[in-house]
Amino acid sequence: MTDLKRRLTEAVSAAFTASGLDGTLGRVTVSDRPDLADFQCNGALAAAKAAKANPRALAEQVVARLRDDPRLASVEIAGPGFINMVVTDAELTLRAQEIAADPRLGASVTETPRRVVVDYGGPNVAKPMHVGHLRASIIGESIKRLFRFRGDQVWGDAHFGDWGFQMGLLIVAVGDEQPDLPFLAEGDGPFPTESPVSLADLERLYPIAAGRAKTDTDYRDRARRATALLQGGRPGYRALWRGFVEVSRTALEREFNALDIQFDLWNGESDADPLIPDMVAELEARGLLELDQGARIVRVAQPGDKRELPPLLVVSSEGSAMYGTTDLATILDRRRRLDPDLMLYVVDQRQADHFAQVFRAASLAGYAAEEALEHIGFGTMNGPDGKPFKTREGGVLKLHDLIEMAREKARARLREAGLGAELSSEAFEDTAHKVAVAALKFADLGNFRGTSYVFDIDRFMSFEGKTGPYLLYQSVRIKSVLRKAAEQGVAPGPLLVGEPAERELTLALDAYDTALSEAYAKRAPNLIAEHAYRLAQTFSKFYAACPILVAEDANIRASRLGFAKVTLDQLDSALRLLGIESPDRM
RNA sequence: GCGUCCGUAGCUCAACCGGAUAGAGCACUCGCCUUCUAAGCGAGCGGUUGCAGGUUCGAGUCCUGCCGGACGCGCCA
Secondary structure, eight states: OOOHHHHHHHHHHHHHHHTTSOGGGGOEEEOSOTTTOSEEEOHHHHHHHHHTOOHHHHHHHHHHHHTTOTTEEEEEEETTTEEEEEEOHHHHHHHHHHHHHOTTTTOOOOSSOOEEEEEOOOOBTTBOOBHHHHHHHHHHHHHHHHHHHTTOEEEEEOOBBOOSHHHHHHHHHHHHHOTTOGGGSOSSOOOOSSOSSOHHHHHHHHHHHHHHHHHOHHHHHHHHHHHHHHHHTOHHHHHHHHHHHHHHHHHHHHHHHHTTOOOSBOOBHHHHGGGHHHHHHHHHHTTOEEEETTEEEEOOOOTTOSSOOOOEEEEOTTSOBOHHHHHHHHHHHHHHHTOOSEEEEEEEGGGHHHHHHHHHHHHHHTSSOGGGEEEEEEOOEEOTTSSBOOOTTSSOOBHHHHHHHHHHHHHHHHHHTTHHHHSOHHHHHHHHHHHHHHHHHHHHHTSOTTSOEEOOHHHHHOOSSSSHHHHHHHHHHHHHHHHHHHHTTOOOOOOOOOSHHHHHHHHHHHTHHHHHHHHHHHTOTHHHHHHHHHHHHHHHHHHHHSOSTTOSSHHHHHHHHHHHHHHHHHHHHHHHHTTOOOOSOO
């Protein structure tokens, strides 16, 4: 099943070819001028340029071949050579009925399903999630759902930051505070299985230790040695580290669940670690490694580069694995275990150079084709001052606190609307949570991921305009109508396009497939968000213009109820792809 | 210094492969609840697309230069 745009593209392309023109120029798009047409094709202009001909004359040839198309109410040439098309009500009726009958609500699947790993979230041991994690989690989750919905086999991997220098820092910090810990002893143990520190301890110690390591070289060297010993397998350090990982992960999973984010894999950086010695040996054997200032590196610069890309550091002068080493080993690990066609890294744009280095090294080593590795970068979330977001006190806002702030705003608004009396306290809390999550996610996914945006809690939580709560509201309103219809014994019937609002709604529903395939191609969930918003808005117009349950004619009543039903289904489908769930009432 | 990205309405953001009259939301003004949730709908106001050149029938979009900003640039992740 294809959408109207694609069907018309086929027809217009055929007309171009039949006129002796390049068929690919027959691409049809939704009209820029809804007052003039439903769809348009600008191909005659491009064809004229290539052939040095008159665009209107070429358009005339093409249009002549389209005049008999029964699906078109009109085909006209406008301006310098735009081909404007208006679709008949009959064709729209047919399309509306198709979408209503389609379990996928008009969305197609990809022609060639792939095996895809989406690496996102990036939680770390000992670091509570903060607003900076919000984007990675929200965007990654949406991309994962989108790819899966389009038919790919997808694994979402949290890629847990449980390894590296930060672990050495924690060992030193904890050891300094509790020097009598059995874990610090050399030898094989046995060691306690209980963590000697709480998450709160780790969260308190880590920033202090990290700060000290920046200025205190002795301290830094101790942490580096601890890192090397941990990675070398010292049993006491390993046992202590396992405690860090456990207390951290428990808390992190709770937070992800609150945002309706689920990972298929919680592979830590430590899981890639066992592969490193063989990997290093192999890189060595292939002559890819070079000794430089005591470290072992892979040179990744290429001739065409505008600037020389620094080499990837594989083994530090201390003998430690680095960030890039782990990432490289992770690629190797995934290749062996999952053999993906594509790995997407949903990580802050600022790490673009790092991923370029790792991907090139992976390509050189033959671990993955460079096209199979993609960094899906996103911009930073800034405060109202345009600088990276901070609380009023200058600290980092924890994700947990952010969600609670949002929830509190949602509760207040729900109480205003009188929902407090209507719903049980459980249902009320559930609704407040859904509204809060929708507000946060839609505020983020409404923007293209690559651009930084201003994080403004009041604007986030405003329940008016282009916001998550607006979308939920439209969904809820439709559910309410459907409930009333069921009480009155009215059932949805065949969709009939007559009123302008019904035409518009059908065209909006038809645009779902394009929105999803574009979002998929560009890895850009904001296109889903935009579609959802446009659909909700178009429905709201329809709702105002076309009474449903009070319509005189029974067929029209059933048709409009059918429009309500299919709109709800597609809207909820789109929202699910954004990771947003709509409540029953609000 | 080198590199990447960005500069669009008072504010926050769009603009599909270079196409028609640069669009939304917020804010502001005005209308609309004896119809299904007004968290809504309709209408209005608001623009020299940072500046200057160039290519083109046509430039927010491509090229050059300048101004302004964010970010990155081997032993943190």
